[in-house]
Amino acid sequence: MIKNEKIKAAEVDVTGVNGEALGVMPTSEALKLAKELGVDLVCTSLYSSPPPCTLISSGKAKEAKQQEKKAARPAKVKEIRLTANIEEHDYETKKNQAQRILEGGDSVQFVVKVSGKEGAKAKELLEELLRDLKGTGQKKTGIQVSGKQAAVQVDPA
Known part of the structure; x- marks a missing residue:
């Protein structure tokens, strides 16, 4: 310039x-x-x-x-790993981390580790995260439950 x-x-x-x-x-x-x-x-x-x-x-x-x-820099996808049996405090920490990433302009990939019959619990957890992050991001992909993990990608709003 x-x-x-x-x-x-x-x-x-x-x-x-x-x-x-x-x-x-x-x-x-x-x-x-x-x-x-x-x-x-x-x-x-x-x-x-x-x-x-x-x-x-x-x-x-x-x-x-x-x-x-x-605008010129490409958006990155940052991964945040969780477990289906997560404590409330840990949940808040992960949610705040995701908000900071989304406000920075990058996407977030949530991955919940599933063992046994926790698939429904993992899906519920991801739905709750999506509701809490509605103001800062929107989901790019649907919640995918497969084998030992459940995942969803959230893009900045």
């Missing part, structure tokens, strides 16, 4: 603070206008002539760049 005095072009196509087109003007004039308004002149592309520039506040420019980076 090139901004203010680092823009070397003689003329720039300027877009105002509220998105209005101000037209093509000399770079020095655009910089003067940016200083008057207390904002930065940010060049959005160097591949056209004259380069398009926008008047935006410094904080918004940084925020837009961070949002762009966050």
